[in-house]
Amino acid sequence: MLIIGAGFAGLVAARRLAGKAVDVILVDRHNYHTFTPLLYQVATCALDPSEIAYPIRGIFKNAGNVFTLLAEVVDIRLEERRVALKTSALERWETFDYLVFAAGSRPWYFGREDFSRHVFNLRSLEDAVDLRNHILTQFEIAAMQADSVETRSCLTIVVVGGGPTGLETAGAVFELYNHVLRQEFPLYDLNARVVLVEAMDHLLDPYPAKLQQAAADQLRSLGVEVRLGARVDQVGDGVVALTDGARIEARTIIWSAGVQASSLAQFLDTPQRADGRVPVEVNLALKNYPNVFVVGDSVYLEDPQGCPYPMMIPPAMQQGDIAARNILAMLDGRPQMAFKYKDRGLMATIGRSRAVAWLYNSLPLQGPLAWLVWLVFHLLTLLGFRNRLNVVVNWAWNYLTYDRGVRIILSR
Amino acid sequence: MLIIGAGFAGLVAARRLAGKAVDVILVDRHNYHTFTPLLYQVATCALDPSEIAYPIRGIFKNAGNVFTLLAEVVDIRLEERRVALKTSALERWETFDYLVFAAGSRPWYFGREDFSRHVFNLRSLEDAVDLRNHILTQFEIAAMQADSVETRSCLTIVVVGGGPTGLETAGAVFELYNHVLRQEFPLYDLNARVVLVEAMDHLLDPYPAKLQQAAADQLRSLGVEVRLGARVDQVGDGVVALTDGARIEARTIIWSAGVQASSLAQFLDTPQRADGRVPVEVNLALKNYPNVFVVGDSVYLEDPQGCPYPMMIPPAMQQGDIAARNILAMLDGRPQMAFKYKDRGLMATIGRSRAVAWLYNSLPLQGPLAWLVWLVFHLLTLLGFRNRLNVVVNWAWNYLTYDRGVRIILSR
Numbered sequence: 096m097l098i099i100g101a102g103f104a105g106l107v108a109a110r111r112l113a114g115k116a117v118d119v120i121l122v123d124r125h126n127y128h129t130f131t132p133l134l135y136q137v138a139t140c141a142l143d144p145s146e147i148a149y150p151i152r153g154i155f156k157n158a159g160n161v162f163t164l165l166a167e168v169v170d171i172r173l174e175e176r177r178v179a180l181k182t183s184a185l186e187r188w189e190t191f192d193y194l195v196f197a198a199g200s201r202p203w204y205f206g207r208e209d210f211s212r213h214v215f216n217l218r219s220l221e222d223a224v225d226l227r228n229h230i231l232t233q234f235e236i237a238a239m240q241a242d243s244v245e246t247r248s249c250l251t252i253v254v255v256g257g258g259p260t261g262l263e264t265a266g267a268v269f270e271l272y273n274h275v276l277r278q279e280f281p282l283y284d285l286n287a288r289v290v291l292v293e294a295m296d297h298l299l300d301p302y303p304a305k306l307q308q309a310a311a312d313q314l315r316s317l318g319v320e321v322r323l324g325a326r327v328d329q330v331g332d333g334v335v336a337l338t339d340g341a342r343i344e345a346r347t348i349i350w351s352a353g354v355q356a357s358s359l360a361q362f363l364d365t366p367q368r369a370d371g372r373v374p375v376e377v378n379l380a381l382k383n384y385p386n387v388f389v390v391g392d393s394v395y396l397e398d399p400q401g402c403p404y405p406m407m408i409p410p411a412m413q414q415g416d417i418a419a420r421n422i423l424a425m426l427d428g429r430p431q432m433a434f435k436y437k438d439r440g441l442m443a444t445i446g447r448s449r450a451v452a453w454l455y456n457s458l459p460l461q462g463p464l465a466w467l468v469w470l471v472f473h474l475l476t477l478l479g480f481r482n483r484l485n486v487v488v489n490w491a492w493n494y495l496t497y498d499r500g501v502r503i504i505l506s507r
Numbered sequence: 508m509l510i511i512g513a514g515f516a517g518l519v520a521a522r523r524l525a526g527k528a529v530d531v532i533l534v535d536r537h538n539y540h541t542f543t544p545l546l547y548q549v550a551t552c553a554l555d556p557s558e559i560a561y562p563i564r565g566i567f568k569n570a571g572n573v574f575t576l577l578a579e580v581v582d583i584r585l586e587e588r589r590v591a592l593k594t595s596a597l598e599r600w601e602t603f604d605y606l607v608f609a610a611g612s613r614p615w616y617f618g619r620e621d622f623s624r625h626v627f628n629l630r631s632l633e634d635a636v637d638l639r640n641h642i643l644t645q646f647e648i649a650a651m652q653a654d655s656v657e658t659r660s661c662l663t664i665v666v667v668g669g670g671p672t673g674l675e676t677a678g679a680v681f682e683l684y685n686h687v688l689r690q691e692f693p694l695y696d697l698n699a700r701v702v703l704v705e706a707m708d709h710l711l712d713p714y715p716a717k718l719q720q721a722a723a724d725q726l727r728s729l730g731v732e733v734r735l736g737a738r739v740d741q742v743g744d745g746v747v748a749l750t751d752g753a754r755i756e757a758r759t760i761i762w763s764a765g766v767q768a769s770s771l772a773q774f775l776d777t778p779q780r781a782d783g784r785v786p787v788e789v790n791l792a793l794k795n796y797p798n799v800f801v802v803g804d805s806v807y808l809e810d811p812q813g814c815p816y817p818m819m820i821p822p823a824m825q826q827g828d829i830a831a832r833n834i835l836a837m838l839d840g841r842p843q844m845a846f847k848y849k850d851r852g853l854m855a856t857i858g859r860s861r862a863v864a865w866l867y868n869s870l871p872l873q874g875p876l877a878w879l880v881w882l883v884f885h886l887l888t889l890l891g892f893r894n895r896l897n898v899v900v901n902w903a904w905n906y907l908t909y910d911r912g913v914r915i916i917l918s919r
Binding site for chain 1: 537538539555556557558560562564565568574575576577578594595596597599632633636643644647648650651652690691692693891893894896897900901904908910912913914915916917918
């Protein structure tokens, strides 16, 4: 069988199938699995790229039945049960009996594709390194010139989207700018300005109101400018105009406002939702293709209350597991399981000792305790002992010294 | 005053001048200093780029008189005492009273510039990351195809040059290929082939014959093919022809056979040697410009026996120090010092527990003891406590597990 994508959903599926009496081909465009929740720490010079990336082949080197391919999927023919793979060296078709589609998601600009030319994303390791290089370069450019309007726009960053990624990025960028870089650049009279823009009148939409307020308070106490009820109207080179009339000169605009399903979801022969997601049966298979399972950010499925499951890592992992179990059940002639999300809660960190958490959707935490829970949880879920060790060393270093060691512009 | 280059020579000069009653501008094309002796470990997935790179601004953040600029030097006018700097955003002239020229070196193909299109270098962090990506990609390509001639050329690497860099690279690549990657790729019947080519009839030219032999023996016992007395005759896409008649199909050719002075040395108004180096007075200043000091790989100076100092890190560091001291002496009206190299010896590592060292040019070491001396010395000379800590963690990890953690293809 074939698994498209070694993100959280695809990886869990492959691990469930490893060692079983099936042949599995796992295809990904990268040779590593990315621990996306910490991408913002790579972008803000706190961690090295390889610390949040784990080589896929390393995970399955003892599983003789999982075969890894580094390739891009360029076409899928469900009727013919085959998939077109493309690498730098060749193109070829690969056939499958069962398919697990775990191709993930991509940014969504709600119809304003022109935004994509001017904004940074934080969805891949390449994105994170590009953003890191860009942020550091802006400071170097500012250090070379006297013009203060120009200089200010180099030191202004706008983060669009008040979800966990937006909060975490805004907080980390603010700390990098004002606690670390400021000491090293001869711009002592200038504070870097970080603006977080959110279309709704609150941050962290699914959280209880008390935590939403706590998150906004903690961000503001750090120094981040929080603008609620404002959307991006226009984005140009070095400037962003908001629907509330504000016009911000900024050379760095980070988009974390919307995601949509992978463009490969178009090949699934199923009408897509506005955000590209594909409806599936309760067992996660496509209605007309019982051998094709869709998991992770590309899937559209509602909970028993009629509310769609969110595009987040925990449901993606649980879906990967259920899809793999259901394939094994089909092969054994056993009944399949319906997907049901076990929600263990939400958390988001804002900066040093600042975070909010809503454990099991019943226990609200904020401040240092929530931050500690966040640290421990992310460390434990990171793949690979070497990565954990390195991350602990770097986090301890950053915490104790207020430093960010990975401040290198390594051009791509 | 102005220092061009934050390599070993320029950095030592700037550190000597930090805190003194002079204004120093330190210009480099990177925002970090690179610990070049460990570049081959980045290329072979053992270390992260940032672990051998240290942000220049971080070194001088407490020195109010050293001002760092990230820019490329594009022109030097010694008569007019100014230098043209170029960044992504602007170009400008910077004037100087004293100049320390520490622009380093670049590959030298001995008149065969066509080689440059087909070979990899290991002189910068970008080079190292490019080579890492390339090596890992060759394995992925080999895993996608059955053609065995093609596959073999993906798994063959030729290292040109039998100096320390060539040895270290050949050994590390062999270990990566045959101890790590081989377990993860379904090519179990194939050994990767690593060939080291050296024009002379011995490796490590300046070493005593006994250590030269020990180095060749250790390389061969590891599995590396050592071809002495052979030069590269032709290099094409995926093939290299040697002067001894051998023709090797290889998709990876690493050039560590020759270096020449930086191209900026042409602006020093002084006739250059064949390798671009510029003769200087014994105080390291140019004959006609007593305010211009040349240090590091771009300098040509003979020792009292008439033998030119080698293009290596220890003389470069000592030259940077003497040039800075001589500038301070001129400013104070004190007499200047002549450069005299304090040679503490040579060492080169070949792989796990394999190395040769010639301490103080009198004590020869080989095998595990030389390897341990090499490890400790390089760890201590690495800049920054965080970097040392991370490198220790990764070296211990690599040693204990036979793993190389940084196996990610992060395309540039």
